[in-house]
Amino acid sequence: MKQFITIIKLCLLLGTSPALAQDYAISFETLDSLQKQSPKPVVVFLHADWCKFCANMKNTTFQNEEVKALLSDQFYFVSFDGESKEDVKLLGNTFRYKPTGANTGVHELAEQLGTKDGTLSYPTVTFLNAKYEILYQHDSFISGKKLKKTLSRLLKSVDTSRSN
Secondary structure, three states: OHHHHHHHHHHHHHOOOOOOOOOOOEOHHHHHHHHHHOOOOEEEEEEOOOOHHHHHHHHOHHHOHHHHHHHHHHOEEEEEEOOOOOOEEEOOEEEOEEEOOOOOEEEHHHHHHHEEOOEEOOOEEEEEOOOOOEEEEEOOOOOHHHHHHHHHHHHHHHHHHHHO
16 A cells, blocks of 8 residues: 555656656757757647547557657657647747637647648647648547658658758
8 A cells, every 4th residue: 555655646746657758759949959950850749638639649649669769760749739828939930829718729839830721620740841841731630550651651752852
């Protein structure tokens, strides 16, 4: 019983479970300086706290070891709450939260990166080249296996465009 209580206290002290953390994710603020040092394509995972599919992707897709390895080695990976109220500075611009109702709103950066056919939905995975141009958007749940195939395909297209 004492071990159980100690484990619970440790989990509460540390916050979320390490299995749920995306320790390979970076912030948008860090992205600019990293791109200047070593340009890479970018993968942005747009999610919301209330989104069950987003939570499922955090716990499955982004815990897939092959996906984690690809994202860590070949891309910069940003996990972003599309309803975050924090200002984000990127490319010399400041993106802000925009209230849309009493307790609802959307972040301008989520709108820029996640809107597809006039609609922003969660989850959305957006793929950018090193110049922050959108190459591809996937606006629904995607499994680890399918994401790995998509990442590999996008890497080939980015490599092909670099050599031309």
